[in-house]
Every structure is written in structure tokens, then in C-alpha cells.
């Protein structure tokens with residue numbers, strides 16, 4: 001029996017007067033990969049950004065309904081957004097390392113959280129880069145610019161950076177869409193390893209990727225969840241005709 005990390009009830013999200021998410025009830029289990037699939041513009045990224053309140057920075061956005069993260073209402077007026085974003089990290093479509101060294105990219109978050117001791121920071125940097133499956137490739141050039149890395153390495157650096165503040169959940173918004181097949185395979189292997197320790201929620205356009213790495217899949221369409229269940233069942237025997245049409249490439 002898995003623990004529930006997120007539960008949303010009657011969740012609606014608006015940009016100005018446009019309603020993007022139209023009433024989503026969804027429970028997301030811990031320590032597994034949940035994939036969110038659906039055609040462009042159906043609200044996948046919007047939903048994801050709501051889970052750590054990154055959507056707060058979008059002007060005119062409005063969230064209605066309930067989202068509980070480990071039983072806490074994250075939109076409660078007393079909710080602590082800084083703590084939430086430490087617990088729920090995010091990795092974006094394009095790798096976005098800071099214009100700093102590899103070391104400083106990883107040390108940045110822990111420093112903000114008050115860790116100053118150099119030995120402790122060294123330890124966190126090594127551990128995070130190992131967790132990000134990047135240590136062996138960068139251990140001799142930690143002071144080089146993060147921009148000297150390949151795109152795939154930069155993305156693993158961004159994952160390692162997210163892990164450095166010891167999150168509980170990782171939100172990933174199409175993390176492989178800017179990567180070549182080899183770099184994609186490395187990130188997929190990494191995600192598969194990380195799920196033993198972290199809850200991962202990933203938006204992907206790549207059906208094969210969802211099938212390879214996720215345990216649960218949610219199919220979004222026009223702001224609704226059409227079908228949500230075990231990935232193995234969804235890709236072999238979808239219950240809804242629209243899901244079947246989407247995963248067999250009839251639209252999207």
C-alpha cells in the first residue's frame with residue numbers, strides 16, 4: 001500500500017478568464033513515477049506548476065479547489081511556500097544551470113538554507129552529483145562552468161541541483177525534450193533509480209517514455225483528466241476511447 005503524496009479535489013486553474021484546469025480530483029502516490037500525458041495546450045504544465053506553487057509567479061493565475069501535499073493544504077493562507085518549494089523540486093524542459101561553476105550550482109540551494117561549512121558543502125555536492133549520475137563525469141572539473149557540459153549533462157546537473165536540498169518530490173516538465181536519444185536514455189535510467197527514494201511527477205509528450213518509466217499515467221484533455229491508472233494497463237487496455245485514440249496517435 002503506497003502513501004498518498006498529493007490529493008487534489010475540484011481543482012480549477014485559471015489564467016485571467018480562461019479556465020485551463022476544469023475540476024481535477026487526483027491522488028498521487030509516493031515513491032513512484034506518475035506520468036502526465038496529453039495533447040499540447042491541455043494544461044499539463046499548468047497542473048504541474050500548481051503542485052509547488054510556481055504558478056504563483058504567473059500574473060492573473062488563480063487556483064480554486066483543494067491541493068493537499070502530505071495532508072497539508074498548500075494554498076492555505078498560512079502555507080509556507082519556501083518550505084514547499086524545498087520539499088518539491090522542479091526540473092524544466094531546457095536545462096537551466098546557473099552561470100556558475102558545477103560546484104556552485106549544487107551548493108547554491110544548501111547555502112541558501114544556511115549551510116556554510118565547506119566540508120559539509122563538499123559532501124553534499126559529491127552526494128548530489130552521485131545521485132544525479134554525473135559525479136564520475138565531472139569530479140575532476142567541479143570548478144568549470146556548468147555551461148561547459150553537454151545538454152544531457154546539464155540536465156543531470158539540474159536534477160542533482162534539485163536533489164541537493166533533499167526534496168521529497170521532483171516535478172519534471174518534459175525533461176528530455178531538448179536531449180538526444182543517448183542523453184534521454186541516461187536521464188530515464190536516472191529517473192528509474194530515483195523513484196526508490198523520491199516521488200516523481202513527469203510531463204511528457206513521449207508515449208514510449210511514459211510507458212518505459214512510469215507506474216501510473218494520467219491522460220489530460222482540455223483541462224480534464226480523462227483516464228488515470230496503472231501505466232501498464234493504460235497502454236495495453238485503455239478504458240476510454242479518447243485515451244486509446246491519443247496513445248495510438250490518432251490525435252495530438
Ligand SMILES: Nc1ncnc2c1ncn2[C@@H]1O[C@H](COP(=O)(O)OP(=O)(O)OP(=O)(O)O)[C@@H](O)[C@H]1O
Pocket residue numbers: 015020038039040041042043044045046047058059
Ligand atoms: N502564463 C500564461 N498566461 C496565459 N495563458 C497561459 C499561460 N501559460 C499557459 N497558458 C495557456 O494555458 C493553456 C495550457 O497551457 P499548458 O502549458 O499548461 O499546456 P500543456 O498541456 O503543458 O502544453 P504543452 O504540451 O504544449 O507544453 C494553453 O492554452 C496556454 O496557451
